[in-house]
Amino acid sequence: MLEKICNTICLFGVIGSSIIRAKYRNKNKSQVVRDTLKTRELILSSLTLIATSALPVFHNLTNLFQAFSINLPAFIRILAIFVYLFGQYLFVLAHITLGTMWAPRLTIRKDHKLIRHGIYRYLRHPMYLATWILVLSQGFLLSNWGIMILGTVVWAIQYFLRIGEEESMLQQEFGREYLAYKEKSGSLIPSDPFKFLAFLVQPWKDW
Numbered sequence: 591m592l593e594k595i596c597n598t599i600c601l602f603g604v605i606g607s608s609i610i611r612a613k614y615r616n617k618n619k620s621q622v623v624r625d626t627l628k629t630r631e632l633i634l635s636s637l638t639l640i641a642t643s644a645l646p647v648f649h650n651l652t653n654l655f656q657a658f659s660i661n662l663p664a665f666i667r668i669l670a671i672f673v674y675l676f677g678q679y680l681f682v683l684a685h686i687t688l689g690t691m692w693a694p695r696l697t698i699r700k701d702h703k704l705i706r707h708g709i710y711r712y713l714r715h716p717m718y719l720a721t722w723i724l725v726l727s728q729g730f731l732l733s734n735w736g737i738m739i740l741g742t743v744v745w746a747i748q749y750f751l752r753i754g755e756e757e758s759m760l761q762q763e764f765g766r767e768y769l770a771y772k773e774k775s776g777s778l779i780p781s782d783p784f785k786f787l788a789f790l791v792q793p794w795k796d797w
């Protein structure tokens with residue numbers, strides 16, 4: 591029973607995040623004026639998408655990853671459900687807040703604005719925090735170390751190669767505005783954890 595619940599949550603999580611991405615991908619039609627490291631970003635983003643979305647779906651639908659299964663105690667998988675749902679919550683909140691400024695790669699659009707409200711007030715990289723939470727909890731949720739290691743390694747490569755590039759791209763684009771924002775916000779750990787937690791309970795109050 592728990593196995594089925596975990597697999598279903600993961601399947602809905604993957605479908606939900608794909609829908610959110612498709613929605614915002616199609617929303618912004620304005621011209622891209624900077625596309626940093628286009629080829630590398632394309633390859634890494636595709637690999638991350640495969641490792642974090644396609645593999646869990648394959649795992650659900652086939653026996654392909656059965657050899658990597660682990661027998662985790664029920665309480666760990668129940669805990670993983672809550673951590674995974676929390677990751678999805680951050681992921682959705684970050685997408686809604688970044689809105690049409692979101693892009694799967696490192697791009698700047700013609701009318702690009704620096705987003706500093708909502709969840710971005712506390713964190714500069716809430717989507718990346720969400721992705722860390724999701725790739726790690728996904729392995730526990732599916733009770734499969736193959737999926738956990740593959741997802742984490744692929745995402746870690748993309749994250750560590752990307753984070754510095756993204757910050758310097760935004761700094762070049764927004765100058766002092768970005769430096770001031772950087773001083774007040776955290777990268778993956780919120781600048782003010784207590785205010786951040788209060789914000790997460792009622793995000794609409796601090797939009």
Ligand SMILES: C[S@@+](CC[C@H](N)C(=O)[O-])C[C@H]1O[C@@H](n2cnc3c(N)ncnc32)[C@H](O)[C@@H]1O
Pocket residue numbers: 684688691692693694695696697698703704705706710714715716717718719756760
């Ligand atoms: C995949 S999104 C990730 C955004 C952010 N790093 C996060 O973890 O929430 C990458 C795109 O978001 C844009 N971006 C990142 N932070 C931004 C901000 N504070 N305001 C506007 N655009 C931003 C960049 O231009 C880049 O093309």
